[in-house]
Amino acid sequence: xxxxxxxxxxxxxxxxxxxxxxxxxxxxxxxxxxxxxxxxxxxxxxxxxxxxxxxxxxxxxxxxxxxxxxxxxxxxxxxxxxxxxxxxxxxxxxxxxxxxxxxxxxxxxxxxxxxxxxxxxxxxxxxxxxxxxxxxxxxxxxxxxxxxxxxxxxxxxxxxxxxxxxxxxxxxxxxxxxxxxxxxxxxxxxxxxxxxxxxxxxxxxxxxxxxxxxxxxxxxxxxxxxxxxxxxxxxxxxxxxxxxxxxxxxxxxxxxxxxxxxxxxxxxxxxxxxxxxxxxxxxxxxxxxxxxxxxxxxxxxxxxxxxxxxxxxxxxxxxxxxxxxxxxxxxxxxxxxxxxxxxxxxxxxxxxxxxxxxxxxxxxxxxxxxxxxxxxxxxxxxxxxxxxxxxxxxxxxxxxxxxxxxxxxxxxxxxxxxxxxxxxxxxxxxxxxxxxxxxxxxxxxxxxxxxxxxxxxxxxxxxxxxxxxxxxxxxxxxxxxxxxxxxxxxxxxxxxxxxxxxxxxxxxxxxxxxxxxxxxxxxxxxxxxxxxxxxxxxxxxxxxxxxxxxxxxxxxxxxxxxxxxxxxxxxxxxxxxxxxxxxxxxxxxxxxxxxxxxxxxxxxxxxxxxxxxxxxxxxxxxxxxxxxxxxxxxxxxxxxxxxxxxxxxxxxxxxxxxxxxxxxxxxxxxxxxxxxxxxxxxxxxxxxxxxxxxxxxxxxxxxxxxxxxxxxxxxxxxxxxxxxxxxxxxxxxxxxxxxxxxxxxxxxxxxxxxxxxx
Amino acid sequence: xxxxxxxxxxxxxxxxxxxxxxxxxxxxxxxxxxxxxxxxxxxxxxxxxxxxxxxx
Numbered sequence: 001x002x003x004x005x006x007x008x009x010x011x012x013x014x015x016x017x018x019x020x021x022x023x024x025x026x027x028x029x030x031x032x033x034x035x036x037x038x039x040x041x042x043x044x045x046x047x048x049x050x051x052x053x054x055x056x057x058x059x060x061x062x063x064x065x066x067x068x069x070x071x072x073x074x075x076x077x078x079x080x081x082x083x084x085x086x087x088x089x090x091x092x093x094x095x096x097x098x099x100x101x102x103x104x105x106x107x108x109x110x111x112x113x114x115x116x117x118x119x120x121x122x123x124x125x126x127x128x129x130x131x132x133x134x135x136x137x138x139x140x141x142x143x144x145x146x147x148x149x150x151x152x153x154x155x156x157x158x159x160x161x162x163x164x165x166x167x168x169x170x171x172x173x174x175x176x177x178x179x180x181x182x183x184x185x186x187x188x189x190x191x192x193x194x195x196x197x198x199x200x201x202x203x204x205x206x207x208x209x210x211x212x213x214x215x216x217x218x219x220x221x222x223x224x225x226x227x228x229x230x231x232x233x234x235x236x237x238x239x240x241x242x243x244x245x246x247x248x249x250x251x252x253x254x255x256x257x258x259x260x261x262x263x264x265x266x267x268x269x270x271x272x273x274x275x276x277x278x279x280x281x282x283x284x285x286x287x288x289x290x291x292x293x294x295x296x297x298x299x300x301x302x303x304x305x306x307x308x309x310x311x312x313x314x315x316x317x318x319x320x321x322x323x324x325x326x327x328x329x330x331x332x333x334x335x336x337x338x339x340x341x342x343x344x345x346x347x348x349x350x351x352x353x354x355x356x357x358x359x360x361x362x363x364x365x366x367x368x369x370x371x372x373x374x375x376x377x378x379x380x381x382x383x384x385x386x387x388x389x390x391x392x393x394x395x396x397x398x399x400x401x402x403x404x405x406x407x408x409x410x411x412x413x414x415x416x417x418x419x420x421x422x423x424x425x426x427x428x429x430x431x432x433x434x435x436x437x438x439x440x441x442x443x444x445x446x447x448x449x450x451x452x453x454x455x456x457x458x459x460x461x462x463x464x465x466x467x468x469x470x471x472x473x474x475x476x477x478x479x480x481x482x483x484x485x486x487x488x489x490x491x492x493x494x495x496x497x498x499x500x501x502x503x504x505x506x507x508x509x510x511x512x513x514x515x516x517x518x519x520x521x522x523x524x525x526x527x528x529x530x531x532x533x534x535x536x537x538x539x540x541x542x543x544x545x546x547x548x549x550x551x552x553x554x555x556x557x558x559x560x561x562x563x564x565x566x567x568x569x570x571x572x573x574x575x576x577x578x579x580x581x582x583x584x585x586x587x588x589x590x591x592x593x594x595x596x597x598x599x600x601x602x603x604x605x606x607x608x609x610x611x612x613x614x615x616x617x618x619x620x621x622x623x624x625x626x627x628x629x630x631x632x633x634x635x636x637x638x639x640x641x642x643x644x645x646x647x648x649x650x651x652x653x654x655x656x657x658x659x660x661x662x663x664x665x666x667x668x669x670x671x672x673x674x675x676x677x678x679x680x681x682x683x684x685x686x687x688x689x690x691x692x693x694x695x696x697x698x699x700x701x702x703x704x705x706x707x708x709x710x711x712x713x714x715x716x717x718x719x720x721x722x723x724x725x726x727x728x729x730x731x732x733x734x735x736x737x738x739x740x741x742x743x744x745x746x747x748x749x750x751x752x753x754x755x756x757x758x
Numbered sequence: 759x760x761x762x763x764x765x766x767x768x769x770x771x772x773x774x775x776x777x778x779x780x781x782x783x784x785x786x787x788x789x790x791x792x793x794x795x796x797x798x799x800x801x802x803x804x805x806x807x808x809x810x811x812x813x814x
Binding site: 065068069072085086087088089090134137138141142145148149169172176 | 762763766770773777780781784785789790791792793794797798800801
């Protein structure tokens with residue numbers, strides 16, 4: 001169908017570009033009916049007037065250059081689309097269309113039919129499109145601009161030979177430099193003053209205190225020298241310093257704009273559902289659902305609020321919320337919790353609680369979601385700088401005392417020189433460049449960290465907690481094992497033939513594993529919640545739960561499909577979670593690194609003995625934990641002084657991920673969804689988790705050694721400063737050399753990390 | 759040597775205009791997506807070729 005649409009519009013070249021472009025369309029009729037409601041579409045649109053509407057849609061399936069091509073040629077597919085522009089890194093497309101003949105719903109359906117189904121969730125409607133914050137880039141530009149121009153203007157004086165023409169223009173040059181430096185100190189450097197002030201207010205001597213002090217002294221002394229015509233000042237060093245510091249900040253600010261680390265339940269929930277009023281269907285925004293409303297939930301739709309089942313076969317998959325992998329069958333008048341996904345046709349439900357009061361959403365009111373982990377973090381730079389600042393201030397004081405007794409006239413000169421030289425520029429650059437580089441290296445290995453603070457937190461981890469379903473096991477493939485009396489090839493065919501008629505997930509899995517021909521089936525019947533029944537070549541075949549085939553040998557905590565042919569019980573297909581390859585290795589090397597391992601599962605204890613066999617002996621195994629209990633469990637560990645790394649996947653781990661010191665989400669496909677966390681790693685790199693911890697520890701070593709490096713520069717500079725001989729040219733040479741050599745050092749050291757961990 | 763004042767003034771004027779151009783570029787979002795335009799440029803050619811082929 002995709003081909004037809006494209007071919008009609010002469011866009012068949014699409015297929016010559018990439019054979020596997022896009023995703024197979026799966027359209028469920030009526031899915032987008034809610035977009036007919038103006039109230040709902042209004043929250044999604046970026047702009048609207050009488051003729052035009054502009055919408056910015058998030059399309060997770062954008063993944064290659066062909067996608068850009070097709071989406072930007074939408075106007076050829078439908079004349080009402082006026083323009084479309086793709087933002088590839090963000091995976092969004094901004095579409096302008098004529099409102100009169102076209103609607104948002106038609107647009108979404110068109111996109112879905114060519115395989116680019118937009119993802120519309122509650123999140124879209126609440127957060128309006130916000131532009132990236134560019135102030136840092138502009139500050140960097142200001143500093144760089146001033147740095148270049150001041151350098152250029154102060155160059156003649158470096159080689160001062162009292163030439164006539166130079167003396168004539170000297171003060172003119174100096175005043176221009178002073179003018180350039182004003183925006184640097186007032187605008188570009190303002191973050192450092194703000195941060196130093198905040199630090200002092202909270203009685204913390206952070207790294208920005210000596211930096212701000214150094215910059216202030218640099219500026220004031222230079223301004224004084226220039227105005228009194230006593231010297232050229234250090235404005236070149238000042239602007240260079242600010243430029244390098246901001247460059248470090250900019251480098252550290254690596255973000256993965258296609259990933260979101262802040263998702264909560266809102267990005268999972270649909271923006272609207274179908275409400276039934278007097279038998280009429282109507283799209284309604286989730287916020288407007290009230291107690292007592294009757295909702296229509298279609299197959300594969302999420303239940304948005306806690307409610308009561310009124311009509312239909314409910315087979316609810318709660319894997320989202322609890323981690324329990326098997327769907328639960330519910331009877332009429334049973335309570336259904338928000339977050340479950342209906343898997344067996346259409347149901348009607350009555351709302352019990354509004355969205356904000358539902359069981360699942362209440363988890364987000366927990367304190368763990370309010371705390372910003374970054375604030376709690378004590379960075380290695382700030383730790384060292386506390387001592388550093390004290391040392392610098394005492395050296396300054398001693399210098400003042402020394403010159404007071406030897407030559408009072410030089411006291412101001414020497415003291416300001418000490419503060420200028422001590423300004424820990426190279427020191428402040430070590431961490432941003434090291435950590436920024438490590439983030440890039442990890443990003444290439446499909447491990448995406450939220451920010452550099454995560455690296456420092458990771459290096460301190462003592463306990464690693466794993467979720468089971470979806471984290472240790474693969475979320476898609478389940479392993480099928482047949483137990484019982486051997487089935488002949490023909491009998492296997494019977495089983496497969498029966499399974500063919502069923503859409504139950506278990507049926508699909510078993511069907512795929514049987515490699516035999518199928519026969520035609522008569523009298524086929526699917527009994528929801530119990531099993532399948534049918535006749536193949538005059539033999540009655542029953543497949544289903546233990547009670548359905550009247551078996552007595554039921555093993556608890558096991559997911560199995562029993563087989564009965566012509567009244568005879570043969571055996572059962574046991575569905576086992578398939579564990580990721582190499583997890584034993586992961587456990588072993590984490591154990592060797594001295595980490596405690598905990599397995600925290602929402603699932604039953606069915607696999608306890610297997611897990612025990614692959615984990616180190618001191619591993620704690622905890623089962624049947626609800627999302628809120630997982631959070632409490634992590635909290636309890638932290639109260640014992642442990643630094644906890646939580647590795648999870650689903651919404652059921654969201655609480656634990658937020659509470660832990662570092663929360664890592666595992667994703668089969670990083671472009672699809674993962675709960676709020678500090679890092680997202682691709683499932684294929686799961687086995688490298690111990691390497692991740694190792695790299696973070698090594699990066700700390702690099703930072704510390706570059707600290708030592710930068711202190712050496714400070715000592716050299718201090719020698720000139722204390723003796724009162726700091727000339728602008730020495731400052732102008734020492735400062736960039738120290739900064740650049742530190743940057744080169746950490747870059748080489750971190751790229752060495754990369755190779756040793758491949 | 760008064761020309762030096764003019765030269766300096768001109769050079770600063772040029773530098774400042776480039777700076778303003780950069781700030782304008784940042785503010786209008788030209789740095790928000792640095793990947794897509796590079797691909798888009800290639801496809802603009804492709805479509806022209808395609809059209810001439812179908813016309814023949």
